[in-house]
Every structure is written in C-alpha cells, then in structure tokens.
Amino acid sequence: RSMALAYRVIDRDVDINKMPIDEAESHLIFVGLTTMSDPPRPEIYDAVKRCHQAKIRIIMVTGDSKLTAKSVAVQIGLTSGKARVISGNELEKMSDDELRKALKSEVIFARVAPEQKYRIVKNCQANGEVVASTGDGVNDAPALKQADIGIAMGQTGTDVAKEAANMILTDDNFASIVAAIEEGRAVYSNIRKFLTYILTSNVPEAIPSVLFLISAGLIPLPMTVMQILTVDLGTDMLPALGLGAEAADPDIMNQPPRKRSEHLLNKGVMIKAFCWYGLLSSLISSGAYFFVNWQNGWPAKGLAASGSVYMRATTMVLGAIVFTQIANVLNCRTNKTSIFKKGLFSNKNIWYGIVFEICLFFVLTVTPGIRQLFNTTPLFASDWLFLFLLPIPLVLLDEARKWLMYHKQNN
Known part of the structure; x- marks a missing residue:
C-alpha cells in the first residue's frame, strides 16, 4: 500500500480544530510517497x-483492492496468476448462476463487503x-453460520462472530486451520483403523459356530x-486403544477429502475387516483346530468333543486368534504406507x-482353576513356536497388498 504525504503552513493564530476539513486539506505541499507492506x-x-496437496481449495475473499489481492495470492502460491479477480461491485451485478460458474474455476474476490461472503459461501455449497x-x-x-464449518478469529473476532462459528482460531493463524484439518483426518482415520481391528476378530x-450348526x-x-x-x-482391548493414539499416516494430507455422503463404516472397512x-484369521484358527485333531488320529477317530485333545484344539484356536490379531493391529496402523516406513x-x-x-x-493356559473356567490347557513348545512365528507372514502378506495399492494409486 502507498500513502501520500503533504503539509501546509498555517498561521499560529488560526484554530485548526475549527477549520473545515476541505479548507485544511487544500493548498497542500506534496512531500512524497511512502510504501507500507x-x-x-x-x-x-x-x-x-x-x-x-490435500485437494483443499482456497478462495480469497478480501476487502483489499484487486491488485493487492492478486499480488498476495500469487506471492503465497494460492494461484498461478491466471485467476479471475471479481470485485464487490461486479459480484453485486452477477446472478447466482454466473457466480456458481465462476466459483468452479480459479477466482479471487476483492473489495468485497462482509455481507457478500454469505452469498459466496451459499453458492459454493450449491x-x-x-x-x-x-x-x-x-x-x-x-457467512460463518451458513458455512459447514464457521471459523472465527479468537484474538480479533467479535463475540457475535464467535457465537456464530463452529471453531475459534485462538492464534488467528491460517496455518493452524491446516493443522486442525490434518488432526481431524488423523482422528477419523484412527477410528476407522479401530473399527477394522475390532471387527476382524468377529469372523474367526x-x-x-457356523461350522457347528452346518454339521x-x-x-x-x-x-x-x-x-x-x-x-x-x-x-483385543488394549491394542485397539493403542490404535487411537496412532500418529497420522505420512500421506494423509496427500489424500483427497472424503465425500459428504461417505459413511464412517464404509464398504472398504467392511471388506478389509x-x-x-478376518478371512485369513479364520483359515488359520480353523486350520489349527483341525491340525491338532489330525495329530491325534482325525479323521479316522472323528473329532474330539471333550478331553485333553479337545482342550488343546480349542486353546490353539484361541491362541491363533490372539496372535493373528497381533499381526492385524500392526497391519491396521497404516492404510497404504509400509509399516516399516512409518516405524514398526x-x-x-x-x-x-x-x-x-x-x-x-x-x-489362561497355565493357571489351575482358570484353565478349567476357560477350557484351556498348557501348550507344547512347538505350539508356542508356531504362534509366535504366526504374525510374521501375515504382516509381510499385508505389506505386499499395501505395496500393490500404493503403486496402483500412483500409476
């Protein structure tokens, strides 16, 4: 902004406070210009x-002049310089259809009155x-009330603006809005990870029970x-709670915003869980059950419904689910990024x-009294070795899936 400076010599006996403004500002001697930035x-x-990067569009709506608005927009990387600049007077003459069409491309609004922001917000929503x-x-x-999310300034904002807003920006800093978006995406993503992990164990x-009924x-x-x-x-409880404290995925701000109609428990979560x-866990746990029975003469002897063989088989099923859930909670930490890249x-x-x-x-497997309550039994060393090695191939298998999804998305 530029400001012109000038002065005028007035006699001492003249009362400046009683002099009309037009007269005081006449016959001035120009000194020069000063520029403020x-x-x-x-x-x-x-x-x-x-x-x-996050596919979030920013529209500048300012009371400054066209030149100032466009200059600042180019300076901060908001636009390449080809954006259309619409003044408040031009906006006043535009129909809603014309405004909606203009809003679909790069646009900057300058010399806009606060009342006109409401119209801009409403047509963006349209x-x-x-x-x-x-x-x-x-x-x-x-405008704050009409917007899906109204954000009032905490330091310079009026009480009326704060009451109308959904969120108050305590430091009046635009960068804090972006940080809040990232945090919100991280929380939403963690809830989905939590749901995926919790739902997974329901399948095995x-x-x-289905096999029992069918047979x-x-x-x-x-x-x-x-x-x-x-x-x-x-x-399942503590690992699931740990997912709630998971840091945001490295690429979370490179993902496009989700659709307004998209549900938290969507098709992708259900398929993955x-x-x-869930299907992998079921195959492994059911396989462990039949393997124990096979070691003890099945199918010639039939499946044991009681006794030590049955207790070992059910204990192995429980153990297989517990240890596959270890792999699943690690796999759920990221959607498409390698868990090793994020940090195991x-x-x-x-x-x-x-x-x-x-x-x-x-x-549960070694404590007398508790074993009888939960129908478990001590396992062999080979059983424990199998269980402890079980998460490794499951994590590597999911790493392959993430690698394929990552390269498919980038291509």
Whole structure:
C-alpha cells in the first residue's frame, strides 16, 4: 500500500480544530510517497502448499483492492496468476448462476463487503462443496453460520462472530486451520483403523459356530463362550486403544477429502475387516483346530468333543486368534504406507497392548482353576513356536497388498 504525504503552513493564530476539513486539506505541499507492506506470515506458504496437496481449495475473499489481492495470492502460491479477480461491485451485478460458474474455476474476490461472503459461501455449497469460512466481524456472522464449518478469529473476532462459528482460531493463524484439518483426518482415520481391528476378530469367532450348526454338531465348537469373551473383552482391548493414539499416516494430507455422503463404516472397512484380515484369521484358527485333531488320529477317530485333545484344539484356536490379531493391529496402523516406513515400534501403546494380550493368554493356559473356567490347557513348545512365528507372514502378506495399492494409486 502507498500513502501520500503533504503539509501546509498555517498561521499560529488560526484554530485548526475549527477549520473545515476541505479548507485544511487544500493548498497542500506534496512531500512524497511512502510504501507500507504487510507481508504474509512465513508459515502461510507451506500451509497453502499442503492444502493444494490435500485437494483443499482456497478462495480469497478480501476487502483489499484487486491488485493487492492478486499480488498476495500469487506471492503465497494460492494461484498461478491466471485467476479471475471479481470485485464487490461486479459480484453485486452477477446472478447466482454466473457466480456458481465462476466459483468452479480459479477466482479471487476483492473489495468485497462482509455481507457478500454469505452469498459466496451459499453458492459454493450449491456447487456441492463442503465449505469452511473464516471471519471476525459482526457482519461475518451470517457467512460463518451458513458455512459447514464457521471459523472465527479468537484474538480479533467479535463475540457475535464467535457465537456464530463452529471453531475459534485462538492464534488467528491460517496455518493452524491446516493443522486442525490434518488432526481431524488423523482422528477419523484412527477410528476407522479401530473399527477394522475390532471387527476382524468377529469372523474367526463366528465361523466355528457356523461350522457347528452346518454339521449338526458333528464338528464340536472350536471355541467356548468364555474364550470368545476373552478375545472381545480382554486381549483385543488394549491394542485397539493403542490404535487411537496412532500418529497420522505420512500421506494423509496427500489424500483427497472424503465425500459428504461417505459413511464412517464404509464398504472398504467392511471388506478389509471381514474378507481380508478376518478371512485369513479364520483359515488359520480353523486350520489349527483341525491340525491338532489330525495329530491325534482325525479323521479316522472323528473329532474330539471333550478331553485333553479337545482342550488343546480349542486353546490353539484361541491362541491363533490372539496372535493373528497381533499381526492385524500392526497391519491396521497404516492404510497404504509400509509399516516399516512409518516405524514398526513407533507406537509404544500398541506394543504394551501386545505384551498384555500375550501375557493374558499365557496365564489362561497355565493357571489351575482358570484353565478349567476357560477350557484351556498348557501348550507344547512347538505350539508356542508356531504362534509366535504366526504374525510374521501375515504382516509381510499385508505389506505386499499395501505395496500393490500404493503403486496402483500412483500409476
């Protein structure tokens, strides 16, 4: 911005306060121009870049002149310089159809009154956009209220603006909005990871019951009710809570925003939980059950429905589910990024949960009294070796899936 400086010599006996403004500002002697610059904050450049990577569109709506608005937009990387600049007067003459068409391309709004922001927000929503709007004044309240997410300035914002907003920006910094978006995406992603992990164990728990019903009891229940409760209320709980503390995926801000109509428990979560992780767990746990019986003469002798063989078989089913869930909780930590790239041991909370579930399973298999309650029995050394090695191929198999998905997406 440029400011002109000038002066005028006035006699001492003249009362300046009583002089009309027009007269005081006449016959001035021009001194020169001074230029003032209010540069963008240093962090704004990276924040805008991250928004572009996240497919988040930024529309500048300012009260400054066209030249100033476009200059700042180019300077911070908001636009390449080809954006259309629409003034408040031009906006006033545009129909809603014309405005919606303009909003579909690069556009900057300059010399816009706060009341006109409401119209811009409403027409963005008419184009199917999810809109977040910022503001600090009383006149910004309608736009803040209309937006899907109204963001008021915490330091300079009025009480009216804060009341109308959904979120208050305490430091008045645009970069904090981007950080909040990243945190929100991370929380949403972690909830999905939590659901995927919790739902996975339902499949190997349900399939044995299905086999029991289909066979009319010829195949004894590979898991007792107490063993199922052990998984649902015991071994799964702490690792699942550890997923809630998982750091955001490295590429979370490179992903496009989800659709407004997309559900938290969507088709992708169901397929991954039931048809991938759950199916693998079911095959392994059921295989462990039949393998123990095979070692003891099945199918010639038939499947044991009681006794030491049956108890060892059900214990192996429980152990197989517990140890496949160790692999599953590690696999659920990332969607498409390699767990080794993120850091296999970077989330200590999950590893505390893994140690807990192994210890709990060990206690259930060796403690007299508890063994009878949960229908378990001490396992052989070869059984323990199998269980401890079990997560390794499952993690590597899912790493291959993530690698394929990553390269498919990039290509």
